Amino acid sequence: MSHQLNIDKLDLQIISEMSNDASISYAELGKKLFVSGGTIHVRIKKLHEMGVIKGTRLQVNLRAIGYDVLAFIGIYLEKSSMYESVAKQLLKVPQIVRLNYTTGAYSMFAEIICKDSAELRKILQDDLQHIKGIERTETIISLEESFSRPINVSAAL
Numbered sequence: 001m002s003h004q005l006n007i008d009k010l011d012l013q014i015i016s017e018m019s020n021d022a023s024i025s026y027a028e029l030g031k032k033l034f035v036s037g038g039t040i041h042v043r044i045k046k047l048h049e050m051g052v053i054k055g056t057r058l059q060v061n062l063r064a065i066g067y068d069v070l071a072f073i074g075i076y077l078e079k080s081s082m083y084e085s086v087a088k089q090l091l092k093v094p095q096i097v098r099l100n101y102t103t104g105a106y107s108m109f110a111e112i113i114c115k116d117s118a119e120l121r122k123i124l125q126d127d128l129q130h131i132k133g134i135e136r137t138e139t140i141i142s143l144e145e146s147f148s149r150p151i152n153v154s155a156a157l
Contacts, residue, residue: 005050010035012153014043015052019150022056059148062113069114070145073128074106074138082133083107089131095123106138117141 013033027037047053090096098111114120
């Protein structure tokens with residue numbers, strides 16, 4: 001894939017460094033990779049235009065701002081052909097932060113972040129149960145996130 005998109009070693013190094021710290025300045029990143037800040041700017045712009053870099057996000061301690069429940073919802077669909085319409089309805093639930101179409105036991109797998117178990121229960125009962133195409137769900141509550149890390153794209157170098 002990297003050959004089709006014309007991505008080289010420097011591009012992968014930039015992605016790797018910025019995956020660990022997206023707030024690093026172009027000048028600082030350039031020094032680290034032994035190129036100019038201007039080169040970093042041009043490369044990042046190219047990676048954005050190619051769709052390789054989709055954006056940058058803050059990593060927030062959600063518990064510190066009152067979101068105490070992280071859960072995963074396995075969703076069984078009545079028919080796999082209903083995926084698109086169900087996904088559009090799930091997009092309207094702001095607490096669902098990630099949704100994947102999957103193989104295996106579930107048709108879809110959603111990650112949801114709530115303030116507490118009462119909010120989770122409300123979403124499960126009032127929102128998800130009323131979406132046409134959802135046959136049933138299974139909810140898995142995360143007790144602790146042991147780690148979260150970006151993929152090391154420069155490991156292939």
